[in-house]
Amino acid sequence: MRKSRGFEGELIIEIPKVATSHCEQLPLIAQLFIARMGYYPKAMHHYYQRPNGISQAILLYCSDGQGWVETGGNVVQVRAGEIFVLPMDVPHSYGADAKNPWSIYWMHLGGSHCDAAAAAVMERGGEPARAVQVGFSEERNALFTHIARTLLKGYSASNLLQANLALPHYLSSFIAPEHFGSQKQSVRDASPTEKAILYMQENLSNSLTLDNIARSVNLSGSFFSRKFKKDTGYAPIEYFNYLRIQKACQLLHFGAMRVNEVASAIGIDDPFYFSRLFKQQMGIPPAHYRKNKGIYGQ
Structure with a gap:
């Protein structure tokens, strides 16, 4: 017996068309909003099939048990602590495992940016056709509950915005789960990119090279550089320089050090190079930044 709803302890919130139309008229949320959402615990026999897809992205976060998603003839297993997001208009079917049915938090997302949201979540896992491991977080679940309770109060503009x-x-919480509650990792469990960033933060006063950073995570320079840029969007040294200028801003804003002393404190011996790098990132020279206490003042 297959079914799409009717699970003990379930939550389902159907947003009326008039409310989603209202969302499309509110500039702050018009590009991304919730069209439906819910929670199905131990959803035995849960099954949906949509041969033509729907004009919304579908988020499926499995918190317990397991299930599957089928798109384009490819069946993907989704296990506890994993998420799968279907873009809009993609034919699909999905359902709970027959022996160990999933518990899922789910949302249908509307707006012009719903596919961009789907891509942002799924690209963290590399291949789009694979479920993404995001683990568990009480803070994440509390956010879901907050959103649901707000919508259950009605569909006024203030509730829709909230x-x-x-x-x-x-x-x-899915794109960067390491920042959420129980998702905090030990250094031992962190990824090479996360370890490298920690190494950078601990060595802001030193002049690091690509090889220095790569060796800190036991990778070759070329492989590490490719992986780091894939994970962050920046080359390692570029990222390190952003961290150094961020630290320089703090020293200039709150301290009494001269500009050349600030440069030295972040491992740059040439004050002229420091000034060029600072202006490149912040848009103004460090002396101007100090005089005005930042670009926009205090």
Whole structure:
């Protein structure tokens, strides 16, 4: 017996068309908003098939048990602590495992950026056709509950704004789960990129090279550079320089050090190079930054 709903302890929130139309008229949330959402615990026999897809992205986060998603003839297993997000208009079917049915938090996302949101979550796992491991977080579940409770109060403009402005924060718990509650990792469990960033932060006063950083995570320079840029969007030294200028801003804003002393404190011996690097990133020279206490003042 297959079914799409009717699970003990379930939650389902159907957003009326008039409310989603209202979302499309509110500039702050028009590009990404919730069209439906819910929670199915131990969803035995749960099954959906949509031969033509739907005009919304579908988020499926498995918190217990397991299930599967089929797209384009490819069946993907989704296990506890994993997420799968279907883009809009993609034919699909999905369902709970027959022996160990999943518990899932789910959302249908509307707006012009719903596919961009789907891609942001799924690209963290590399191949789009694979479920992404995101683990478990009480903070994430609390965000879901907050959004649901807000929508259950009704669909006034303030409720729609409150719920949907929390949506990007909820999605970020999947994109960067290491920043959420129980997702905090030990250094031993961190990825090479995360370890490298920690190494950079601990060596802001030193002049690091690509080889220095790569050796700190036991990788070759070329492989590490490719992986780091894939994970962060930046080359390692570029990222390190951003961290150094961030530290320089703090020293200039709160301290009494001269500009050349600030440069030395972040491992740059040439004050002229420091000034060029600072202006390149911040748009103004360090002396101007200090005089005005930042670009926009205090």
